Amino acid sequence: MNMHKDNMTNQNDINLIDDDMISDPVMEAQIAQSITDFLNNRVQHLKPEQEQRLSAARNAAVDYLAEQQAQYSTANRIAGHGNVLHWFGQHVGNNIEQHRFASTALLLVVMLVTFFAVQQFGFNNNLENSDAFLLASDLPPEAYADKGFDAWIESN
Amino acid sequence: MDRIQLGLKSALVIFFLLVTASATADESNVTWAQLTDSQRQVLNPLASEWDTLRPWQREKMLDIARDYPKMSQEKQVLVKKRLTNWSRMTPYERENARKRHQQFKALPADKKRELRKKWQEYQKLPESERAKLRAESPEAYGDSDLD
Amino acid sequence: MATPKELSDFLATVERRAFKQTAYAVRDDHAALDIVQDAMMKLAEKYGDRPPTEFPMLFQRILQNTMRDFWRRQKVRNMWTSLLSSFGGNDADSEDRDPLETIDVGDDSDEPSIQLARNQTIQLIEHALEKLPARQREAFVLRYWEEMDVAETAEIMGCSDGSVKTHCSRAVHALALELKKQGLDKLGLSNAIFDRK
Structure with a gap:
């Protein structure tokens, strides 16, 4: 192992890589690291259309999750109101009819509430982070808003 | 029977439409008294002027209250200290500040430090000079992209 | 959640x-x-x-x-x-594209010649990766690129820790030899490998 290190520093040549050296775990990790460095650099240069596809796919998955969670919370709320529906249903009378009615209504409600919840959520999510982070940042908000400060920095 | 059911169905749909619609509108229209205790605690500096804020301003402030508990103690102190001034800035200034803050966040640490130092120096200038600088520089943003 | x-x-x-x-x-x-x-x-x-x-x-x-x-x-x-x-009669799968033409080069501030050399290196690495047996590539990617540990890699691949290690070292071995065969020492990978420590 020491001998290999000497070789490396003296000759600096990839042709010296032989089976022995690669079977050394440290060496293996080093070669792997160099390769992944190149790969990481590579993924920073994707084609614009590929980037777009990826972010569209990401958004679709995220929207789906948001919708699911909205539906889940709505379903919980509906369960709490089950008694009202039940009471309603009894007044309508027919048990089967009641069931059909309740499930249709439930479906409609879930759809509606999901729609609004998703809209609402999507809006909030767009903000990424609220003004709270601006207020807590290193500079006071006045510093960001003061155009005189901008001009002064530029002239300095 | 069917007619009753149909009537009930549509009534229910309309009812829920109304409920959800009003719920989404309400969100930004809550009065000070309607806020939760934790919201009121964060937004306390704004108590006297809350009911005069525009709906979208309230919405933004509620966002602040939402994110406030996630922050460290010292950040929370800063938020409270700066909240009043923030609410009194014009929409222009606020939008300008948001964009500048985004730019600031992207700067490397040493640049940030430098800017903080510069801000302190700038504060030491006489107010007349600062006012002059402000008057001379053009408006950075148009009406279109505010709040 | x-x-x-x-x-x-x-x-x-x-x-x-x-x-x-x-x-x-x-x-x-x-x-x-x-x-x-x-x-x-x-x-x-x-x-x-x-x-x-x-x-x-x-x-x-x-x-x-x-x-x-x-x-x-x-x-x-x-x-x-x-x-x-x-x-x-005609072979549909002859998609031997010129790799240098298809890569989308971002504007690095590096000198053009260095950038070119790096792109060639990337091409060769990508080609070598594609040629690896599937299991070896999987092990290499998970263990070294996704930086998972041996146990995690083994769990995802559904094999033992031992065979993860074997796959990984075979993969690195094969990659290194392939790159060497392509004469990567002229393209700067040798420096990249040996300068790091």
């Missing part, structure tokens, strides 16, 4: 690597994008209720499975194309 924001952040950090990783495996950029898209959706559908700390493992497992499904479909299709081409 993960919030949509947490899912979004997670996907944003892994999506580029996931895409290239898949592209090396299936050798088809379009298919790779489809696979990554499917995997993202499956993660949201099935595991949206899991904490975000579990996402890296889950996502990799889904991605590998989706790729495997792709292979299965691919085998059927390839059988068809070879069957058809034996009738029609």
Whole structure:
């Protein structure tokens, strides 16, 4: 192992890589690291259309999750109101009819509430982070808003 | 029977439409008294002027209250200290500040430090000079992209 | 339970690597994008209720499975194309593109010649990766690129820790030899390897 290190520093040549050296775990990790460095650099240069596809796919998955969670919370709320529906249903009378009615209504409600919840959520999510982070940042908000400060920095 | 059911169905749909619609509108229209205790605690500096804020301003402030508990103690102190001034800035200034803050966040640490130092120096200038600088520089943003 | 924001952040950090990783495996950029898209959706559908700390493992497992499904479909299709081409006569799968033309080079501030050398290096590395046996590539990507530990890699690949180690060292071995064969010492990889310490 020491001998290999000497070789490396003296000759600096990839042709010296032989089976022995690669079977050394440290060496293996080093070669792997160099390769992944190149790969990481590579993924920073994707084609614009590929980037777009990826972010569209990401958004679709995220929207789906948001919708699911909205539906889940709505379903919980509906369960709490089950008694009202039940009471309603009894007044309508027919048990089967009641069931059909309740499930249709439930479906409609879930759809509606999901729609609004998703809209609402999507809006909030767009903000990424609220003004709270601006207020807590290193500079006071006045510093960001003061155009005189901008001009002064530029002239300095 | 069917007619009753149909009537009930549509009534229910309309009812829920109304409920959800009003719920989404309400969100930004809550009065000070309607806020939760934790919201009121964060937004306390704004108590006297809350009911005069525009709906979208309230919405933004509620966002602040939402994110406030996630922050460290010292950040929370800063938020409270700066909240009043923030609410009194014009929409222009606020939008300008948001964009500048985004730019600031992207700067490397040493640049940030430098800017903080510069801000302190700038504060030491006489107010007349600062006012002059402000008057001379053009408006950075148009009406279109505010709040 | 993960919030949509947490899912979004997670996907944003892994999506580029996931895409290239898949592209090396299936050798088809379009298919790779489809696979990554499917995997993202499956993660949201099935595991949206899991904490975000579990996402890296889950996502990799889904991605590998989706790729495997792709292979299965691919085998059927390839059988068809070879069957058809034996009738029609022309070989459809001669997509020997010039790699230097297809890579999308970002504007690095580096000197052009250095950038060019680096692109050639990248080309060779990508080519070498594509040529690896599937299991070796999988092990290499998970262990070294996704920086998972041996146990995690083994769990995703469904094999023992020992064979992860074997796959990894064979992969690195094969990559290094392939790169050496291509004369990468002239292209700067040797420096990249030996300068690091």
